[in-house]
Amino acid sequence: MTILVTGGAGFIGSNYVLDWLAQSDETVVNLDKLSYAGNLQNLASLKDDSRHVFIHGDIGDAKRVPELLAKYQPRAVVNFAAESHVDRSIHGPGEFVQNNIVGTYQLLESVRAYWAALPASAKAAFRFLHISTDEVYGSLDKNDPAFTESHAYAPNSPYSASKAASDHLVRAWHHTYGLPVLTTNCSNNYGPYHFPEKLIPLVIVNALAGKTLPMYGDGQQIRDWLYVKDHCSAIRRVLEAGKPGETYNVGGWNEKANLDIVRTICGLLDGLRPRVDGKSYADQIAFVIDRPGHDRRYAIDARKIERELGWKPAESFDTGIAKTVQWYLSNQDWVANVQSGAYRDWVVAQYGATVAA
Ligand code: NAD
Numbered sequence: 446m447t448i449l450v451t452g453g454a455g456f457i458g459s460n461y462v463l464d465w466l467a468q469s470d471e472t473v474v475n476l477d478k479l480s481y482a483g484n485l486q487n488l489a490s491l492k493d494d495s496r497h498v499f500i501h502g503d504i505g506d507a508k509r510v511p512e513l514l515a516k517y518q519p520r521a522v523v524n525f526a527a528e529s530h531v532d533r534s535i536h537g538p539g540e541f542v543q544n545n546i547v548g549t550y551q552l553l554e555s556v557r558a559y560w561a562a563l564p565a566s567a568k569a570a571f572r573f574l575h576i577s578t579d580e581v582y583g584s585l586d587k588n589d590p591a592f593t594e595s596h597a598y599a600p601n602s603p604y605s606a607s608k609a610a611s612d613h614l615v616r617a618w619h620h621t622y623g624l625p626v627l628t629t630n631c632s633n634n635y636g637p638y639h640f641p642e643k644l645i646p647l648v649i650v651n652a653l654a655g656k657t658l659p660m661y662g663d664g665q666q667i668r669d670w671l672y673v674k675d676h677c678s679a680i681r682r683v684l685e686a687g688k689p690g691e692t693y694n695v696g697g698w699n700e701k702a703n704l705d706i707v708r709t710i711c712g713l714l715d716g717l718r719p720r721v722d723g724k725s726y727a728d729q730i731a732f733v734i735d736r737p738g739h740d741r742r743y744a745i746d747a748r749k750i751e752r753e754l755g756w757k758p759a760e761s762f763d764t765g766i767a768k769t770v771q772w773y774l775s776n777q778d779w780v781a782n783v784q785s786g787a788y789r790d791w792v793v794a795q796y797g798a799t800v801a802a
C-alpha cells in the first residue's frame with residue numbers, strides 16, 4: 446500500500462512523513478516542487494529508507510502527476526502543497542493563485558481521472574485529504590464563539606482567499622464528481638522544522654542572534670496554537686476514519702496573544718541560554734508597523750473531530766513550546782543552513798543532480 450503526500454518537504458508535510466514512517470511501513474511517495482519553503486534536510490533521516498520516494502515536481506503538472514499516480518497506485522493523496530506565508534501573499538499574490546488555486550484544481554483533475562478508473566473496491570476505499578487552514582473563516586471579535594465547521598468563509602488575505610478557493614474546489618469535486626474528499630481546517634502550527642519567517646521560529650532565531658523581535662501593531666492579535674505533531678496525528682485519524690465530503694476543524698484550544706507568545710519564548714531562552722549581559726531577551730521586542738488587513742483573532746472549535754473521531758491533542762502549549770525552543774537550540778546547524786541558503790543544495794547532496802522520476 447502507498448500514499449501520495451504533496452508538499453512533504455515543507456514544515457508540516459515533513460513532520461507528517463517522518464511521523465507516518467515512524468508508525469507504519471506503508472510507502473510514502475512525496476511530491477514537492479522545493480520552493481524556498483521545501484527543505485529535504487528535514488527528511489535526512491530517511492536518506493536510505495526505501496519506504497520514502499521523493500519526487501521533485503509540481504502538483505500542477507498535468508503530465509507528470511497522472512504518470513506518478515499510474516506508477517505508484519496510491520490508496521490516498523494527502524495535499525499539503527501550497528504557498529503558506531501571509532506576508533509573502535501580500536507582496537506577491539500571483540504565486541498563491543497559481544500554486545494554491547490552479548495547482549489544486551489541476552491536482553484534483555489528475556486524481557479524479559486516476560480514481561475514476563480504479564476497480565470498484567479500490568475506488569470506494571480511495572481518499573483525497575486536503576489540508577487547509579482556519580484563516581478561511583476570517584477574523585473573530587474578542588467575544589465571538591470559536592470557528593465551527595459551519596462558520597461562513599470570509600477570507601481576508603490573498604493567502605487565505607487562495608486557500609478558501611482551493612477548499613471550494615475540493616468540495617465541488619466531491620459534490621459533482623463523487624471524489625471521496627476530506628478537508629481539515631487547522632489553526633497555527635509550531636514545532637520542529639518551522640521555517641524562520643513565521644512568528645515562533647523567527648523570534649527564537651532572532652533572539653539568539655541578538656536581533657529585534659518584531660511585533661506587528663499592538664501585538665494583541667490572537668492565534669490558536671497547535672503543536673505540529675498533534676496536527677499530524679489529527680490528519681492520520683481523519684484519513685483513517687473521516688467521512689468523505691466532511692470537513693474537520695483541528696486546534697489545540699490554545700488562544701494566545703502574539704505578545705504573550707513572544708514573552709513566553711523570551712522567558713524560556715532566559716533560563717536555557719541566558720544573554721551574556723544578563724538582561725532578558727524581552728528587551729529585544731520592537732513594535733513595528735502592522736500587517737495590512739491583519740486578522741485580529743482566530744479560534745478553533747475542535748469538538749467535532751473529538752466527538753466523531755476521538756482525536757485530542759497530546760501537547761499543552763507549555764509542553765509544546767518548551768520542546769520547540771529546545772529543538773531550535775539543539776538544531777543550530779539546520780537554522781544556519783536555512784539562513785545561508787545551503788539547505789537548497791541538499792537535494793543534490795541527497796539525490797544527485799537528477800531527482801527520481
Ligand atoms: P510550507 O510553506 O512550510 O511548505 C509547503 C510545501 O509545499 C513546500 O515544501 C513547497 O515546496 C511545497 N509546494 C508549494 N507549492 C507546490 C506545488 N505547486 N507543487 C508541489 N509542491 C509545492 O507550509 P506548511 O506550513 O507546512 O503548510 C502546509 C499546508 O498546511 C499548507 O497547505 C497550509 O496552507 C496548511 N496549513 C498550515 C498551517 C501552519 O500553521 N503552518 C496551519 C494550517 C494549515
Ligand code: DAU
Nearest residue numbers: 529530531578579580632633642643644659660661666703
Ligand atoms: O492560522 C493558520 C495559519 O497560521 C496558516 O494557515 C499559515 O500558513 C501560517 O503561516 C500561519 O499564519 P499566520 O499569519 O497566523 O502566521 P505568522 O507566523 O506569519 O504570524 C503569526 C502572528 O504573529 C500574526 O498575527 C502576525 C504576527 N507576527 C508575525 C511575524 C512573522 C508578528 O507580530 N511579527 C512577525 O515578525
